Amino acid sequence: MLFDLNRYSINDFKHETRQLLTLALPMMLGQIATIAIGVVDTIMAGAAGKADLSAVALGSSVFVTVFITFMGIMAALNPMIAQLFGANKITEVGKTGQQGIWFGIIFGIIGMILMLALIVPLKNYLHMDDYIEAQFGQYLFYVALAMPFALVYQALSAYASSLNRPKPIMWINWAALIxxxxxxxxxxxxxxxxxxxxxxxxxxxxxxxxxxxFCHIWKTPYFQPFGLTQTFRLPELTAQKNIWKLGWAIGLSYFLEVSLFSFIVWLIADLGEDFVAAQQIVGNLNSMVYMIPQAIGSAATVRVGQSIGRQQFARARYISGVSLLSGWILALCTFTLLLTLNQALVGLYTQDASVLHIGASLLIFVGFFQLFDFTQCIASYALRGYKITRVPMVIHAIAFWLLGLFPGYALAYWANMGIYGFWAALILSLASAASALVWYLNKRSLWAMKNRAL
Structure with a gap:
């Protein structure tokens, strides 16, 4: 059976599911709170007017593309710290966490400069109302300044969650939402x-x-033996290179997926404000739902990484299977809710009849989309626990762009399907990615188990 799920008892399955969800639930609630900040921004900008909503949609698409790409690079810290923690290398855990903070500062500044440099060219590209263009530029200026703080927070989050302490992240994210x-x-x-x-x-x-x-980690006794805040270290070139070596492929995978949605926002701009606003609403809802497989996947990365650190390769393979099965159950629940509550969910954002109609229709596509997105997300995260990042990146490149964006454009404009053509192609691309990633995870986890090596 796939991932040897049949070789373990039902009690083993319950135990591992409980361990996975204990780690994943605070992550999911914390991530939902983070995405809910974007939802609040969208709702409140929409209350200010359709033009403000369009400006935030365009600006947010740029910010999210850059931020999530860089956040993906930072995700290299999760398997690195988890494997060190599993191997009981206490000093190395704190050292790697501190180097991760420096990495976040450096790349946060790079991301900030990149976003500031994009403001004028993107405003020149737009052919929309002057007010929308001005609001877009001002919005992007502020969120660009947030990049260094955002990536330092990602470094600290990776550190805490990899040491089995995700709850403080959850509470901080909910406080931020309020x-x-x-x-x-x-x-x-x-x-x-x-x-x-x-x-x-x-x-x-x-x-x-x-x-x-940072203050929580500094003041909490649990973290003190690891030495993150007890010893000051300057950035070390070798450590920075190691994070980059593992993280660049994850970042590129993130970019390939998130840029797909960002490009769609810009490609449908010619269809009018209603379609841009509807896409922003549906994108927000999709991002909220994505927090579920991302949390399960993040927990899988930590659990798989810790098992590998202990040289428990059979257990790591089993955890991968349990994670996927849990994701499939949750995907079916999500699918049902999105199809039955599509009108009500879009109605939380707007009462504009045109935007409401387009958004509710798109949410049906999003429901089918989740069945495959849950699978590909969790499989790619489990592979990160093995420190395997480049093959998932190649799979994402082929699936998201060759099978997603380009066919989507053809369906949208050549087949006259409009925005629905993009979403039809997205479903095809995610189905392809899910199949390939599950096959590769099964192959590599079996090889690692038989050879007791990576």
Whole structure:
């Protein structure tokens, strides 16, 4: 049977599922809170007007593309720290975590400069209302300044979660969500900044997140033996190279997926504000749902990485299978909810009849999309636990772009399917990626188990 699930008792399955969900649930709730900040931004910008919503949609698509790409690079810290923790290399855990913070600072500054440099060219590309273009530029300016804080927070999150302490991340993310609401109201409406006020709120939220998590790690006795905050170390070139060597392929995989959605937002701009606004709403909802497989996948990375650190290769393979099976069950539940509540969910964002109709129709496609997205996400995360990142990147490149964006454009404009053509192609691309990644995970986990090596 796939991943040797039949070789273990039902009690083993219950135990491993419980361990997985104990780690995944706080991650999922924390990640949902993070994405909910974007949802709040979208809802409150939409309350300011359709033009503000369109500006935030365009600006957010750029920010999310850069941020998630760099966040993917930072994800290399999870398997690195998890394997060191599993092998009981206490000093190395703290050293790697500190080098991860330096890595986040360096790449955060690079990301900030990149986003600032994009403002003028992208404004020149747009052929929309002057107000939308101005709001877009101001929004992107503020969120660009947030990049260093955002990536330091990712480094600290990877450190804490890989040491089996995801709950503080969850509570900080929910505190940030609550704080974000009055900040948005203050900047968007009270100071009359419009949609760009959401960008300033985002900057302040990431500052809060990074400072709060650092203080928690600093003051909590559990973390002190690892030495993250007890010893100051300058960035070391070898350590930075090691993070980059493992992380660049993950970052590229993230880029290939998120840029697909960002490109769609820009490619449908000519269809009008209604389609841009609907895509932003559906994209928000899809991002919320994606937190479920991402949390299961992140937990799988940690559990698989810790098992490999202990040289338990058969257990690592089994954990991969349990993670996928859990994901399939949750995907079916999500599929059912999206198809039955599509009108109500889109109605939370807007009462504009045109946008509501387009968004509700798109959410049906999103429901089918999840069946494959859960699978490919969890499989790729489990492979990261083995420190395997390049093959998933190649699979994502082929699936997302050759089978996703280009056929989507053809269906949208040559076959006159409009925005629905993009989503039809997305379902095909995710199905292809899911099949390939599950096959490769099964092959490599079996090889590692038989040879007791990576």
């Amino acid at each position: 704080i974000n609401i009055p900040l948005n109201w203050l900047f968007i409406f009270k100071f009359n900044m419009g949609g760009s006020g959401a960008g300033l709120a985002t900057l302040l939220i990431f500052c809060f997140n990074s400072l709060a998590l």
